[in-house]
Amino acid sequence: MKYAIAAFLIIGALAGCAKGAQSSAAASASAAAANNPASASDGGAVYVANCSSCHQTNGQGVPGAFPPLAGNPVVAGNPIAVIAIVKNGIDGRVEVNGQAYSGIMPRWKGVLSDEQIASVITYIRSSWKNHAPGVSVAQVQSVK
Ligand code: HEC
Known part of the structure; x- marks a missing residue:
């Protein structure tokens, strides 16, 4: 059970990370393209x-x-x-x-x-x- 929770936390952290990277890339691109x-x-x-x-x-x-x-x-x-x-x-x-x-x-x-x-x-x-x-x-x- 402990392991399951740990795995869940790791996956959550990775997903959060990927999302952060994506939205910051999108933010800089859209600043340039404005659309x-x-x-x-x-x-x-x-x-x-x-x-x-x-x-x-x-x-x-x-x-x-x-x-x-x-x-x-x-x-x-x-x-x-x-x-x-x-x-x-x-x-x-x-x-x-x-x-x-x-x-x-x-x-x-x-x-x-x-x-x-x-x-x-x-x-x-x-x-x-x-x-x-x-x-x-x-x-x-x-x-x-
Ligand atoms: C079958 C080969 C082939 C494929 C596959 C191909 N192209 Fe081309 N592309 C060419 C040729 C040949 C030209 C130049 C046409 C001419 O001389 O009028 C060209 C021209 C272009 C140009 C204009 C370049 C300029 O300087 O005017 C762009 C942009 C381009 N291709 C993008 C793409 C993209 C994006 C894809 C994929 C979705 C793609 N091509 C797939 C052969 C291809």
């Missing part, structure tokens, strides 16, 4: 499952084939433009840090939910050396 951004850690899983095959786990892409998302001014720039690219795909010429790409990225609308799109964009904007504010589900919903 309830989606979770970057949820976005990490979405990224690995859907994006890393082309853009690579380290966000460096493949020169000449898949543009880097790390250190990419478009990714860290206007959030609405990034949402539009991820939702609707992009087919044309993009130039990143002097290197041209003219591939096709399919649309993610209908494949990923708005929640997944918000969290994956929050992830790519805050990973590697990117330091841009996260995006919210409401912002993703606002882009058709």
Whole structure:
């Protein structure tokens, strides 16, 4: 019985801790975005499952084939433009840090939910050396 109580206390302490860490991360992110951004850690899983095959786990892409998302001014720039690219795909010429790409990225609308799109964009904007504010589900919903 004693052990059960001890285990319960430990689990409680761990849960409290995780919650504290999460809410402080959320607080600093929302101070930057000023609007309830989606979770970057949820976005990490979405990224690995859907994006890393082309853009690579380290966000460096493949020169000449898949543009880097790390250190990419478009990714860290206007959030609405990034949402539009991820939702609707992009087919044309993009130039990143002097290197041209003219591939096709399919649309993610209908494949990923708005929640997944918000969290994956929050992830790519805050990973590697990117330091841009996260995006919210409401912002993703606002882009058709
Ligand atoms: C099948 C390969 C592939 C996958 C998977 C993929 N992309 Fe892309 N992505 C591309 C290509 C190719 C481009 C450049 C398109 C062009 O040249 O017009 C691109 C462009 C982008 C851009 C715009 C970069 C810029 O500089 O304009 C963003 C942002 C982006 N992808 C995010 C994502 C995210 C987030 C995911 C996962 C949900 C993802 N991509 C999955 C191939 C892919």
